[in-house]
Amino acid sequence: xxxxxxxxxLLLDAALDLIWERSYGVVTIDAICEKAGVKKGxxxxxxxxxxxxxxxxxxxxxxxxxxxxxxxLFSASIPPVDRIRNFFxxxxxxxxxxxxxxxxxxxxxxFSVGSETSTQDETIRLKVQxxxxxxxxxxxxxxxxxxxxxxxxxxxxxxxxxxxxxxFEGSLGQARIQNDLEFLRVLPETSLGILGVTxxxxxxx
Amino acid sequence: xxxxxxxxxLLLDAALDLIWERSYGVVTIDAICEKAGVKKGxxxxxxxxxxxxxxxxxxxxxxxxxxxxxxxLFSASIPPVDRIRNFFxxxxxxxxxxxxxxxxxxxxxxFSVGSETSTQDETIRLKVQxxxxxxxxxxxxxxxxxxxxxxxxxxxxxxxxxxxxxxFEGSLGQARIQNDLEFLRVLPETSLGILGVTxxxxxxx
DNA sequence: CTTGTAGTTTACTAAATAGTAAACAATTAT
DNA sequence: ATAATTGTTTACTATTTAGTAAACTACAAG
Numbered sequence: 163x164x165x166x167x168x169x170x171x172l173l174l175d176a177a178l179d180l181i182w183e184r185s186y187g188v189v190t191i192d193a194i195c196e197k198a199g200v201k202k203g204x205x206x207x208x209x210x211x212x213x214x215x216x217x218x219x220x221x222x223x224x225x226x227x228x229x230x231x232x233x234x235l236f237s238a239s240i241p242p243v244d245r246i247r248n249f250f251x252x253x254x255x256x257x258x259x260x261x262x263x264x265x266x267x268x269x270x271x272x273f274s275v276g277s278e279t280s281t282q283d284e285t286i287r288l289k290v291q292x293x294x295x296x297x298x299x300x301x302x303x304x305x306x307x308x309x310x311x312x313x314x315x316x317x318x319x320x321x322x323x324x325x326x327x328x329x330f331e332g333s334l335g336q337a338r339i340q341n342d343l344e345f346l347r348v349l350p351e352t353s354l355g356i357l358g359v360t361x362x363x364x365x366x367x
Numbered sequence: 368x369x370x371x372x373x374x375x376x377l378l379l380d381a382a383l384d385l386i387w388e389r390s391y392g393v394v395t396i397d398a399i400c401e402k403a404g405v406k407k408g409x410x411x412x413x414x415x416x417x418x419x420x421x422x423x424x425x426x427x428x429x430x431x432x433x434x435x436x437x438x439x440l441f442s443a444s445i446p447p448v449d450r451i452r453n454f455f456x457x458x459x460x461x462x463x464x465x466x467x468x469x470x471x472x473x474x475x476x477x478f479s480v481g482s483e484t485s486t487q488d489e490t491i492r493l494k495v496q497x498x499x500x501x502x503x504x505x506x507x508x509x510x511x512x513x514x515x516x517x518x519x520x521x522x523x524x525x526x527x528x529x530x531x532x533x534x535f536e537g538s539l540g541q542a543r544i545q546n547d548l549e550f551l552r553v554l555p556e557t558s559l560g561i562l563g564v565t566x567x568x569x570x571x572x
Numbered sequence: 573c574t575t576g577t578a579g580t581t582t583a584c585t586a587a588a589t590a591g592t593a594a595a596c597a598a599t600t601a602t
Numbered sequence: 603a604t605a606a607t608t609g610t611t612t613a614c615t616a617t618t619t620a621g622t623a624a625a626c627t628a629c630a631a632g
Contacts (some may be wrong), residue, residue, distance in 0.1 A: 163630040164578030184497045185483045187392020190619065201581055206621070208579090266486050276544040278390045279388055281471050291545055324541075324550065329530065332537025336529075339481040340496055345529060352530055356561050368600040369608025395589065406611055411591070413609090 170208045171222075172198040177212075178219040182271040183264055186216060186278050186286075216279075217289045219271060224293050236300040242307035243314065243359055246326070249300075250349040253330070257343055269338035273331045298327045305357065315358045326353055375413045376427075376501035377403040382417075383424040387476040388469055391421060391483050391491075421484075422494045425477060428497050447512035448519065448564055451531070454505075455554040459534070462548055478536045502533040503532045510562065520563045532557055 176198035180189045191212055195202050209215040235249045260268050278292030302323035308314040329352070333345045381403035385394045396417055400407050414420040440454045465473050481495030507528035513519040534557070538550045 163576075164470070164510055165580080165628045166628095167579055169579075184487055185392055187390055189489055190409060190630090192619070202621085203582075203623095204580055212620090238469065268486070269482065273544070274482050277474065277479050277540045278392070280510065280544045282545065287544065287546070291515055296540070311438070321553065321557075325534065325561075326552065328537035328541055329534045330537065331540055332387065332535065335478060335482045335536055336499070336533055339478070339485045339499065341485065341492070348526065349487060353524075356530075361534035368606075370598045370600095370610080374609080396591090397589070407591085408593095408612075409610055417590090528603055 167204075169200045169204050173205060173208060173215060173232055174202055174219045174222045176200075177215050178223055178271060181219070181275060182268055183266075186212075186275045202211070205353045213283050216275065217285055220275070220286075220289050220293060223271075224296075228293070228354065234295065234301050236304055238307070241313070242304045242311065242356060244356075246301070246308075246353055246357070247350045250330070250346070250353055253334075254343065254346040255351065257334070257346055261343060267337045267341050267343060269334040270331060273334065274338070277335075294327075298323050301326050308319060308357070308359075313359065322357060326356065329353065329356070372404070372409075374405045374409050376419060377405055378413060379424045379427045381405075382420050383428055383476060386421060386424070386480060387473055388471070391417075391480045408522050418490060421480065422490055425480070425491075425494050425498060428476070429501075432466070433498070434540065437502065437505050441509055443512070446518070448511045448559060448562075450509045451506070451513075451558055451562070452555045453548060455535070455551075455558055458539075459548065459551045459554065461473065462539070462542065462551055466548060471541045472546050472548055474539040475536060478539065482540075499532075499536075503528050506531050513562070513564075519566065527562060531561065534561070 173194060177189070177194045180194055180197055189212075191202065191205060194212075194215070195205050205215075209218065231277070234253055236245045240248065257267060257269075272290050272293050276287065276294070280287040280290070302319050305314070305319040305322050307325075309316050309319060330349065333349055337343055337345045378399060382394070382399045385399055385402055394417075396407065396410060399417075399420070401409050410420075414423065436457070440457055441450045445453065462472060462474070477495050477498050481492065481499070485492040485495070507524050510519070510527050510531075512557040514521050514524060535554065539553060542548055542550045
């Protein structure tokens with residue numbers, strides 16, 4: 163019983179938006195509260211600090227959006243090489259939409275916040291680490307499947323996955339810094355080239 | 368004539384150190400002054416803001432350290448494939464030393480600060496963009512030379528350089544977030560693999 | 573309809589921070 | 603020496619920010 167509320171969700175959404183668009187350090191609790199339309203007293207009713215909110219916001223974003231997207235893109239019902247190409251294409255399309263909306267390239271919130279805070283806030287660092295590692299595993303699994311069906315050469319799948327992921331995050335970071343999505347446009351093909359795909363298996367002409 | 372001073376240099380050094388180790392947003396002017404052993408009045412005598420100091424610190428670091436390192440590593444007197452391998456090895460060794468000194472993986476200050484501030488501070492963004500583009504050109508030139516001598520397959524050298532650079536910065540970011548240098552250790556070989564080097568030309572057995 | 577619970581609001585404090593003004597100190601050219 | 607110049611220091615203000623305490627409101631179960 164008692165009063166009901168969606169303030170917690172409003173705060174999580176506002177925090178992720180602001181931190182993604184600006185940065186963790188520059189966003190104040192007051193700004194988050196204002197954007198969420200929630201008073202500071204309520205903020206402290208739900209969260210103990212900005213750090214705790216950020217951790218919760220990253221986790222909530224994964225649970226509510228990220229996981230489904232990645233599950234769909236890396237579905238076993240899709241040929242493994244296509245999974246990877248589609249993923250990079252999806253990432254590019256998503257950044258195009260975000261740029262249209264915000265006027266700026268935003269990149270990956272998890273990686274940006276992680277890089278910014280990792281030497282200062284261990285709880286954020288661990289949460290980011292956890293989410294990023296989950297993501298690398300999607301790559302790894304697709305690479306293993308592609309190797310099994312012979313569409314890419316054999317080799318250490320975990321290492322290749324990390325390599326692709328670093329390329330991905332590095333490109334997102336570059337795109338954010340240059341405010342230019344050109345870096346991402348070629349990734350669907352570049353990534354497959356790195357994996358050693360010879361013949362373009364399906365969708366592309 | 369007039370009084371002489373090294374306060375400006377002390378401030379530049381302190382700023383880069385602190386921002387590298389922590390982040391741009393979390394470092395205050397007071398903290399920079401304290402680390403530099405300079406009073407705030409002097410800070411404002413030399414710089415108009417934290418942002419201006421950061422821009423100057425990044426530029427000074429390139430002028431005094433970065434340029435010479437890159438020039439040496441990418442010297443035309445070195446076989447082009449070795450330049451690339453040596454660069455990644457040097458980067459790894461440098462991060463090992465930094466980790467020993469600071470207890471944490473720090474990554475690339477330019478990229479970290481750039482990613483953190485790019486949507487908030489246009490002058491920092493432009494300076495970072497400039498420095499990063501300079502660095503990509505070293506890769507590009509080495510790749511072109513390697514292609515010319517036939518040690519790697521032909522293809523768009525600028526695109527390959529951007530790809531390698533994204534891999535590099537993405538790996539540094541990952542290393543910072545995971546506080547683990549494993550990501551960087553394999554880069555000397557991984558990078559050459561991506562470029563399509565078949566035979567390990569020199570130093571390695 | 574009243575009581576316990578869940579959430580909200582207001583008004584506040586204490587601390588951190590950016591930024592300034594003006595007196596002060598050192599150096600050098602004349 | 604003494605001015606002019608360059609840099610330093612101190613002490614200050616105004617603002618922003620995190621965080622708290624306590625009164626208040628809505629709701630739901632008995």
